[in-house]
Amino acid sequence: MERTFLGEFLKARERLFEGFLTTIEISSLVIVIGLAAGVIGGLLLVYGPKPVRFLMRVYVDVLRGIPILVLILFSYYGLALIGLNISAFTAGVVALAGFCSAHMSETFRGAIDSIPAGQTEAAKAIGLTFRQRFVYVLLPQAARRIVPPAINTAVEMVKGTTLLSVIGVLEILLATQQAIARNYMVIEFYATAMAFYFVLNFSLSRVGAYFERRFGFIKY
Amino acid sequence: MSASPSVSPRAEPARELLVARGVHKSFGDTKVLKGIDLTVTEGEVVALIGASGSGKTTFLRCINLLEEFEQGSITVDGDPVGYADRNGTRRRISETRLAAQRARIGMVFQSFNLFPHMTAAENVMLGLVKVKGMAKAEARSIAEHWLDRVGLAERRDHHPFQLSGGQQQRVAIARAVAMEPRLILFDEVTSALDPELVSEVLGVMKDLAKSGMTMIVVSHEMLFVRDVATHVVFLDSGRIVEEGEPHALFRNPSSDRLRGFLGRFTDIIGDITTR
Numbered sequence: 001m002e003r004t005f006l007g008e009f010l011k012a013r014e015r016l017f018e019g020f021l022t023t024i025e026i027s028s029l030v031i032v033i034g035l036a037a038g039v040i041g042g043l044l045l046v047y048g049p050k051p052v053r054f055l056m057r058v059y060v061d062v063l064r065g066i067p068i069l070v071l072i073l074f075s076y077y078g079l080a081l082i083g084l085n086i087s088a089f090t091a092g093v094v095a096l097a098g099f100c101s102a103h104m105s106e107t108f109r110g111a112i113d114s115i116p117a118g119q120t121e122a123a124k125a126i127g128l129t130f131r132q133r134f135v136y137v138l139l140p141q142a143a144r145r146i147v148p149p150a151i152n153t154a155v156e157m158v159k160g161t162t163l164l165s166v167i168g169v170l171e172i173l174l175a176t177q178q179a180i181a182r183n184y185m186v187i188e189f190y191a192t193a194m195a196f197y198f199v200l201n202f203s204l205s206r207v208g209a210y211f212e213r214r215f216g217f218i219k220y
Numbered sequence: 221m222s223a224s225p226s227v228s229p230r231a232e233p234a235r236e237l238l239v240a241r242g243v244h245k246s247f248g249d250t251k252v253l254k255g256i257d258l259t260v261t262e263g264e265v266v267a268l269i270g271a272s273g274s275g276k277t278t279f280l281r282c283i284n285l286l287e288e289f290e291q292g293s294i295t296v297d298g299d300p301v302g303y304a305d306r307n308g309t310r311r312r313i314s315e316t317r318l319a320a321q322r323a324r325i326g327m328v329f330q331s332f333n334l335f336p337h338m339t340a341a342e343n344v345m346l347g348l349v350k351v352k353g354m355a356k357a358e359a360r361s362i363a364e365h366w367l368d369r370v371g372l373a374e375r376r377d378h379h380p381f382q383l384s385g386g387q388q389q390r391v392a393i394a395r396a397v398a399m400e401p402r403l404i405l406f407d408e409v410t411s412a413l414d415p416e417l418v419s420e421v422l423g424v425m426k427d428l429a430k431s432g433m434t435m436i437v438v439s440h441e442m443l444f445v446r447d448v449a450t451h452v453v454f455l456d457s458g459r460i461v462e463e464g465e466p467h468a469l470f471r472n473p474s475s476d477r478l479r480g481f482l483g484r485f486t487d488i489i490g491d492i493t494t495r
Contacts, residue, residue, distance in 0.1 A: 122333035126347035127323025219381040
């Protein structure tokens with residue numbers, strides 16, 4: 001009996017679906033944690049006391065300078081050596097979220113720093129407190145500058161989840177490779193994986209485009 | 221000693237509103253203010269003039285602590301701005317107290333600094349709602365009133381990028397005045413404007429001066445200074461060299477520095493004392 005792609009796909013569908021969900025789950029966790037940590041990290045980089053700024057700077061520069069795969073291997077095998085036994089899934093989220101937060105912190109810092117000093121001065125002059133200046137004056141202007149690079153980072157994170165196949169996390173790529181190992185339908189199954197990733201990332205960039213339009217009225 | 225607040229200001233015509241004593245300020249090793257003493261009474265329009273680098277803008281920015289200063293004191297309405305004496309040491313006051321002080325001192329900037337993500341009306345409303353705690357509707361009607369006063373009733377729902385420089389600066393003035401400050405600081409507010417837009421901004425400032433608003437103005441518009449200021453202060457290298465009533469000061473400058481400074485304007489606009 002001849003093998004058809006549809007037949008093989010149906011056979012592998014449960015594993016593929018599981019991989020798809022895992023990819024989405026890890027990506028969402030990493031992006032949400034990275035973004036939240038990035039807002040805090042960015043604030044510390046701009047307004048933190050000097051020692052805190054210095055530590056944040058080291059964190060951001062070190063993490064951005066290390067390949068994601070190395071971070072993943074370190075967090076999976078390295079943390080186990082020092083007695084932290086975490087699952088491959090957790091190790092992957094830790095590594096990717098660490099990387100993501102470093103990028104988001106830097107994006108956030110850049111966005112705040114690029115707002116003209118006159119904006120803060122005008123906000124001070126009408127009597128706004130630090131928190132009010134940030135919420136009503138700086139953040140809305142920073143948002144527009146954050147969206148494009150933040151979406152880029154998010155897309156990179158979705159792609160970065162494929163590296164977790166190396167430590168045995170069953171995400172789309174590993175599920176695809178396992179299917180191919182059984183049926184040798186290399187082109188068909190890799191093409192399917194590509195389609196998954198494309199749909200995910202294209203949706204992300206559409207979300208980005210929406211927010212860019214939403215903040216597009218802010219002009220100088 | 222400052223006047224007791226219970227005394228009616230009408231009974232006391234020359235009520236001191238701002239008192240600066242021995243204000244010193246350095247940027248690194250460069251001393252930009254070397255002991256500024258200045259008293260501004262209520263309703264006065266004080267013009268700070270001088271060459272660039274003389275310290276006039278820096279002093280203006282010290283008044284609402286956009287610039288910190290190392291020595292001396294500035295009090296507005298008897299309240300020392302920015303610093304408090306605690307057991308003999310000079311300490312910065314808390315962020316909240318400083319914000320409250322700043323709310324009573326308006327400022328208009330050379331580069332307008334309107335908030336680009338808000339309409340003209342929203343720019344004026346922000347301080348009213350967030351600092352003064354007004355309801356939005358009330359703030360909106362006050363904003364509309366002031367935008368009308370500066371001739372921008374029809375532009376209130378425009379964003380800054382849709383307005384000319386002169387219009388943006390008038391919104392900025394409305395934003396400062398609407399807070400009902402005790403005094404307003406003007407930092408070279410016409411320097412960034414095209415010549416044909418300068419007069420619309422100066423016109424608004426003249427009206428404001430006539431209404432009795434206390435103003436401290438850094439300006440190179442000597443004709444405006446001569447006609448509107450009640451008191452002119454000439455700064456040179458971080459010191460007050462000469463001060464007085466504008467016509468008298470411009471006619472008979474007693475220092476070579478001021479004579480030289482005014483001479484530069486005479487070349488451009490003719491004799492300031494006679495025109």
